[in-house]
Amino acid sequence: xxxxxxxxxxxxxxxxxxxxxxxxxxxxxxxxxxxxxxxxxxxxxxxxxxxxxxxxxxxxxxxxxxxxxxxxxxxxxxxxxxxxxxxxxxxxxxxxxxxxxxxxxxxxxxxxxxxxxxxxxxxxxxxxxxxxxxxxxxxxxxxxxxxxxxxxxxxxxxxxxxxxxxxxxxxxxxxxxxxxxxxxxxxxxxxxxxxxxxxxxxxxxxxxxxxxxxxxxxxxxxxxxxxxxxxxxxxxxxxxxxxxxxxxxxxxxxxxx
Ligand SMILES: O=C(O)[C@H](O)[C@@H](O)[C@H](O)[C@H](O)COP(=O)(O)O
Numbered sequence: 001x002x003x004x005x006x007x008x009x010x011x012x013x014x015x016x017x018x019x020x021x022x023x024x025x026x027x028x029x030x031x032x033x034x035x036x037x038x039x040x041x042x043x044x045x046x047x048x049x050x051x052x053x054x055x056x057x058x059x060x061x062x063x064x065x066x067x068x069x070x071x072x073x074x075x076x077x078x079x080x081x082x083x084x085x086x087x088x089x090x091x092x093x094x095x096x097x098x099x100x101x102x103x104x105x106x107x108x109x110x111x112x113x114x115x116x117x118x119x120x121x122x123x124x125x126x127x128x129x130x131x132x133x134x135x136x137x138x139x140x141x142x143x144x145x146x147x148x149x150x151x152x153x154x155x156x157x158x159x160x161x162x163x164x165x166x167x168x169x170x171x172x173x174x175x176x177x178x179x180x181x182x183x184x185x186x187x188x189x190x191x192x193x194x195x196x197x198x199x200x201x202x203x204x205x206x207x208x209x210x211x212x213x214x215x216x217x218x219x220x221x222x223x224x225x226x227x228x229x230x231x232x233x234x235x236x237x238x239x240x241x242x243x244x245x246x247x248x249x250x251x252x253x254x255x256x257x
Contacts, residue, residue, distance in 0.1 A: 001194060001230040004201075004216060006237045006251045008244045012204035015240045016046055019202055020053030022238075023145065026198070027063045030144045036067040037144045038131075040188075042157070043074070043086030044149030046202045051094035065099045069131065069141075073148055073193070074157035075108035077117045077174075077184040084182060085110065106131075108172075108186040117174035121186050125172040128192070138195050140171045140188075142232065146196040150203045151180060154211040154224035158187035166190060166222055190221060190228045199231035204240040212239060213246040 009015040023039070030037040041047065054060055070090075078085050087107050095105060106127055109120045128140035136142045148156045158175045159165050165173045168189040175185040193199060203212055214224040216237065221228030229235070 002233055002235045004230070004235040004237045006216070006239065006244065006247065008239050008241060010241060012046060012049070012240050015202065015204050015238060016049035016053045019046075019050045019147070019200070019238050020057055021059070022200075023050070023054055023147075024057060024059050024063060026145055027068065031064050031067055036064075036069065038069040038071065038141055040071045040073050040143050040146035040196070041086070041090050042072075042147045042149040042202070043076070043089055046204050047086075047147060047149045048089045048093050050147070050202065051090055055094045055097045060098065063098075066101050066104075068100065069104045069106065070095065070100060071106045071128075071141075071143065072108055072188075073146060074159075074185055074187040075110070076182050077110055077120065077186055078182060079110045079112035080107070082110070117176070117184050117186060121170075121172040121174040124186060125170060128171050136195070138191070140192045140195060143196040143198075145198045145200060146193060146231065147200050147202055148193070148226075148229050150201055150208060150211060150215070150226045150229075152207040152211055153179070154215060154226045155180070156201065156226045156229050157193070158185035159190065159221075159225040159228075161223055161225060166225060166228075190225075194228065194230055194232070196231045198234040198236070199229050200236045200238055201226060201229045202238045203243040206242040206245060208239075208243040209246040212237065212243050216247055216251060
């Protein structure tokens with residue numbers, strides 16, 4: 001697992017713009033190397049703001065949208081089209097505005113599919129398994145970039161502190177009783193997160209500062225799930241000043257003055 005690199009931007013707005021630029025550049029680099037790329041999206045405020053900034057960027061068409069797989073780190077178990085679904089936010093902010101291949105937009109199904117949360121998690125695990133290549137050495141693709149938001153309690157995706165989902169070895173899990181509403185969710189698990197080539201944890205706001213500090217310390221993921229947010233080749237902690245305000249200054253330098 002890679003050691004996190006901390007990059008600090010002035011505020012949440014600059015953070016979303018800078019991450020958007022980074023997504024575009026990274027995707028173009030990966031596509032020029034191997035043709036297609038895979039990107040895992042996150043819900044949450046900064047996650048969706050980042051997608052809106054990608055949509056607004058004139059450079060967005062440098063991406064070959066037809067050769068991109070879109071996945072989610074987690075989803076709220078609500079019917080499709082529900083305004084609280086991470087998918088709905090991502091479609092409105094970005095996916096409805098670019099030429100993605102609908103067959104490569106891999107959504108986690110809601111109750112309107114007729115599936116229970118457990119069945120939906122299994123269906124997603126099957127989809128991941130089908131997409132995995134021998135070089136991924138596991139039941140899920142080794143994603144090129146996984147973006148993760150983080151809650152003030154240190155949760156990432158829908159992996160909340162102290163919950164059994166953190167011990168899960170299957171790639172996808174149904175989560176019940178989430179402390180952040182809605183209570184039922186579907187989430188990728190730590191082994192899949194840690195199998196990603198790059199993991200980018202994105203956080204803004206003072207209420208995240210304590211969790212950011214712990215996620216960079218040697219806390220275990222059981223207490224602070226974000227401490228398990230590490231990619232195989234690269235881990236970035238992309239923060240605004242407020243979210244970075246409790247980390248030792250040796251760890252990060254301000255990137256946007
Ligand atoms: O379904 C969700 O809510 C998310 O995927 C979740 O993991 C989110 O990214 C964090 O809670 C941060 O959310 P904020 O940026 O809104 O604080």
